[in-house]
Amino acid sequence: MVPELEKATVRIQQPERVMGIIRSIKEQGMNKLQVISDFDMTLSRFGCNGRRCPTSHNILDNSHVISEDSKKKLKDLLHYYYPIEIDPNRSLEEKRPLMVEWWTRAHELLTQQKIQKGDIAQIVRESDVMLRDGFNELFDQLHKYNVPLFIFSAGVGDIVEEIICQANVFYSNVNVVSNYMDFDDNGVLTHFKGPLIHTYNKNNSILQGTEYFQQLSTRTSIILLGDSMGDVTMADGIPSVENILKIGFLNDKVEERRGKYLDAYDIVLESDETLDVVNGILRYILIET
Numbered sequence: 001m002v003p004e005l006e007k008a009t010v011r012i013q014q015p016e017r018v019m020g021i022i023r024s025i026k027e028q029g030m031n032k033l034q035v036i037s038d039f040d041m042t043l044s045r046f047g048c049n050g051r052r053c054p055t056s057h058n059i060l061d062n063s064h065v066i067s068e069d070s071k072k073k074l075k076d077l078l079h080y081y082y083p084i085e086i087d088p089n090r091s092l093e094e095k096r097p098l099m100v101e102w103w104t105r106a107h108e109l110l111t112q113q114k115i116q117k118g119d120i121a122q123i124v125r126e127s128d129v130m131l132r133d134g135f136n137e138l139f140d141q142l143h144k145y146n147v148p149l150f151i152f153s154a155g156v157g158d159i160v161e162e163i164i165c166q167a168n169v170f171y172s173n174v175n176v177v178s179n180y181m182d183f184d185d186n187g188v189l190t191h192f193k194g195p196l197i198h199t200y201n202k203n204n205s206i207l208q209g210t211e212y213f214q215q216l217s218t219r220t221s222i223i224l225l226g227d228s229m230g231d232v233t234m235a236d237g238i239p240s241v242e243n244i245l246k247i248g249f250l251n252d253k254v255e256e257r258r259g260k261y262l263d264a265y266d267i268v269l270e271s272d273e274t275l276d277v278v279n280g281i282l283r284y285i286l287i288e289t
């Protein structure tokens with residue numbers, strides 16, 4: 001059905017169930033389908049040439065507009081909070097307030113830097129960010145068949161949008177909900193707009209306040225893409241979901257986290273920097289008869 005599912009990077013706990021969902025999504029047709037995706041480390045790459053690729057926050061943190069002192073402070077925050085974010089032995093209840101603390105402290109530091117709206121394109125151009133291999137096919141297919149792609153990111157929305165723009169794939173079917181910066185009349189960053197989105201509040205509590213909620217509710221087949229345990233809930237609370245296929249990229253601390261990812265996601269892709277599997281499934285659903 002989908003040859004890409006034979007890749008060595010693919011793990012599936014309940015193959016029959018997964019095939020059933022994929023078949024059912026195909027039967028329902030492309031007019032019922034939407035894709036809900038995380039951005040950082042899901043649509044963008046986790047690693048390249050043995051090095052970590054930057055998240056949308058890291059792109060700002062490492063850029064020329066940030067003072068050396070603040071760069072160090074932002075790095076210290078990352079080194080303190082990231083291990084907590086991905087720790088499989090801590091509960092979500094324990095992690096949530098700590099994530100709010102991380103995002104709040106990072107946004108405060110960024111806000112002190114007098115970042116100019118007009119600098120964002122150059123900041124992204126000069127960064128090491130890369131979209132996953134196969135991103136062109138993913139965005140092109142979804143656009144061609146008018147399937148909405150809803151990007152739900154706890155990253156920095158302005159950076160996410162700029163990355164997609166520079167990749168020439170910010171099509172009309174793509175919508176982004178994320179943390180956006182607010183600028184004064186001179187184009188200088190004043191604050192981040194609320195509500196704050198962090199790794200573990202990506203759910204209905206945020207979505208209901210967006211203009212996209214109505215659209216999200218009319219498409220009853222969902223393919224959900226994420227890389228964190230917080231992404232699993234991105235479609236929770238969307239009414240009338242009939243079929244949902246959750247695909248998780250397991251990028252880091254693979255052995256320690258495998259069990260939890262296999263329980264939470266229908267398909268787990270281990271250390272796979274490509275969108276091959278997602279594209280293969282979409283090709284089967286959208287194209288083949």
Ligand SMILES: Nc1ccn([C@@H]2O[C@H](COP(=O)(O)O)[C@@H](O)[C@H]2O)c(=O)n1
Binds near residue numbers: 040057058082155
């Ligand atoms: N100051 C921060 C805060 C978060 N991150 C990382 O960004 C990721 C969130 O974005 P998604 O598109 O994946 O929702 C998250 O995984 C954090 O590790 C950061 O780099 N700096």
Ligand SMILES: [Mg+2]
Binds near residue numbers: 041227
């Ligand atoms: Mg992510």
